[in-house]
Amino acid sequence: MPLVRSALFALACLSATTGTSHAQEWPARPVRIVVPFAPGGSSDQLARLLAPEFTATFGQQFFVENRPGSSGSIGSAQVAKAAPDGYTLVNAGSGPHLTGPAINPNVGYDPLKDFTHIAMLAADSYVLVASPALGVKSIDDLVKLGRGRNLTSSSPGAGSLGHLILERFKRSANLNIQHVPAPNSGMQDLLGNHIDLTFTTLLTAGLQIRGGLLVPLAVTSTARHPAYPDIPTFAEQKFPDVRGDTWFWLAGPNGLPPFVVTQLNQETRRIMKTAKMQEQFNKLSLLTRDLDPAGVTKFVADEYAFWAPIAKEIGLRVQ
Numbered sequence: 001m002p003l004v005r006s007a008l009f010a011l012a013c014l015s016a017t018t019g020t021s022h023a024q025e026w027p028a029r030p031v032r033i034v035v036p037f038a039p040g041g042s043s044d045q046l047a048r049l050l051a052p053e054f055t056a057t058f059g060q061q062f063f064v065e066n067r068p069g070s071s072g073s074i075g076s077a078q079v080a081k082a083a084p085d086g087y088t089l090v091n092a093g094s095g096p097h098l099t100g101p102a103i104n105p106n107v108g109y110d111p112l113k114d115f116t117h118i119a120m121l122a123a124d125s126y127v128l129v130a131s132p133a134l135g136v137k138s139i140d141d142l143v144k145l146g147r148g149r150n151l152t153s154s155s156p157g158a159g160s161l162g163h164l165i166l167e168r169f170k171r172s173a174n175l176n177i178q179h180v181p182a183p184n185s186g187m188q189d190l191l192g193n194h195i196d197l198t199f200t201t202l203l204t205a206g207l208q209i210r211g212g213l214l215v216p217l218a219v220t221s222t223a224r225h226p227a228y229p230d231i232p233t234f235a236e237q238k239f240p241d242v243r244g245d246t247w248f249w250l251a252g253p254n255g256l257p258p259f260v261v262t263q264l265n266q267e268t269r270r271i272m273k274t275a276k277m278q279e280q281f282n283k284l285s286l287l288t289r290d291l292d293p294a295g296v297t298k299f300v301a302d303e304y305a306f307w308a309p310i311a312k313e314i315g316l317r318v319q
Contacts, residue, residue: 026086026257026259026260026263027058027059027060027086027087028060029060029087030060030061030062030063030087031054031058031060031061031062031063031086031087031088031089032062032063032065032087032088032089033047033050033051033062033063033064033065033089033090033091033250034065034066034067034075034076034078034079034088034089034090034091035047035064035065035066035067035075035090035091036067036068036069036072036073036074036075036076036090036091036093036096037066037068037072037075038066038068039066042124042201042203042246042248042284042286043072043091043093043248044064044066044091045284046091046121046122046248046286047064047091048064049277049280050062050121050250050268050271051063051064053267053271053277054264054267054271057267058263058267070107071095071096071100071157071159071160072093072095072096072097072100073096073100073101073104073107073108073109075090075096076090076092076096076097076107076108076109077107077108077109079115079251079252079253080108080109080114080115080253080254081108081109081253082252082253083253084116084252084253084254084255084256084257085256085257086252086256086257086260086264088252088253089118089250089251089252089264090115090250090251090252091121091248091249091250092115092117092248092249092250092251092300093246093247093248093249094161094244094245094246094247094248094303095160095161095246097111097115097251097300097304098111098161098300098303098304098307099159099160099161099164099307099311100159101304102159102304102307102308102310102311102312103159103311104159111300111304112300112301112304113254114253114254115251115252115253115254116251116252116253116254116255116256116261116293117249117251117293117296117297117299117300118249118250118251118252118256118261118264118265118268118293118296119249119250119264119265119268119269119291119293119296120247120248120249120250120268120288120289120290120291120295120296120299121247121248121249121250121268121272121288122247122248122272122281122284122286122287122288123221123245123246123247123248123286123287123288123289124201124202124203124245124246124284124285124286124287125201125202125219125220125221125225125245125246125285125287126161126162126165126199126200126201126202126219126220126244126245126246127199127200127201127202127205127209127216127217127218127219127220127228127231128169128197128198128199128216128217128218128220128234129190129197129198129200129205129208129209129214129215129216129217130142130196130197130214130215130217131190131191131193131195131196131197131214131215132212132213132214132215133193134196134197134215136215136217137215137217138217138232138237139173139217139218139232139234139237139238139239140237142173142175142197142217143173143175146173146175146176146177147175150176150177150178151175151176151177151178151196151197152177152178152180152195152196152197153166153177153178153179153180153195153196153197153198153199154179154180154181154182154185154186154189154190154195154197154198155179155180155181155182155185155186155198155199155200156181156182156183156184156185157181158179158181159311161244161246161307162185162198162199162200163179163181163199164244164307164310164311164314165199165220165242165243165244166179166199167179167310167313167314168241168242168244168310169199169234169239169242172239172241172242173239177197180195182195184200184204185198185199185200185201185204186198187200187204187205187208190214191208191213191214197217199220201246202219202225202227202228202285203284203285203286206227206228206285209228209231216228216231217231218231218232218233218234218236218237218239218242219231219232219233219234220233220234220242220243220244220245221233221243221245221287222235222243224236225285225287227282227285228285244307245287247289247299247303249296249299249300250264250268261293262293265292265293265296269290272288272290273290
């Protein structure tokens, strides 16, 4: 029996040592962070802020690779099919991982089952802005005006988060608002008084709001945005179900090794709390949320459960 116990003990030690050695081997080569959009947007900026921090910590290069197309689904599908070894990650987001799959069954992946959700990055809140020519200063003004006339509002396109928030609002307020797809959420049309309203991000509309060129009516975040404390939320104005932020989170293929997920989650959360990163986020008016991997997974599932019925309710379905 002592010999058997000794053998079992030796085997256990070998297994533990092998596991530790395996964990220490990652990353042994450069790690790719796929951004499923073109360079320059919020997703790309976030990934490029994060990559050099990872490089400094882990001692291997983390590099950004832009794979745009089909509203983010092309790059996301590539990551879903990649080997779950920790060397291919994606800056996942609300569009390609929440609203997109809700309206398009052919995106090439299941947003809940085909990814390992690692860590939250940041969010760009939406705001409803009006043309000054409309003459409204609040949601109450807008509802009163809208009961007597038809209104127009823009978004980047059918099924975009801005479009779904619009549909949620007009149903809650019982208003007739015509949706007008346009590039950049129709900002030029709004500034030219060709449309009445648009749901867009604070990052997109911030300069125009601060310059008095657009009238902010409400933000979609659950609390007032720290960079725009004077803009009330929809909840404050009796529309608690009108919400929506463009969230981004770090993800990888389904089945990533737990030690990789743990290291990336812990390091991402540390980086997000640094003064350097907080300063960058304040400049971009971005929000953050501190969650462990289980919390990220629950967040994604809850958000998908919220948006998918809205897409179906308004008949959005890409075949």
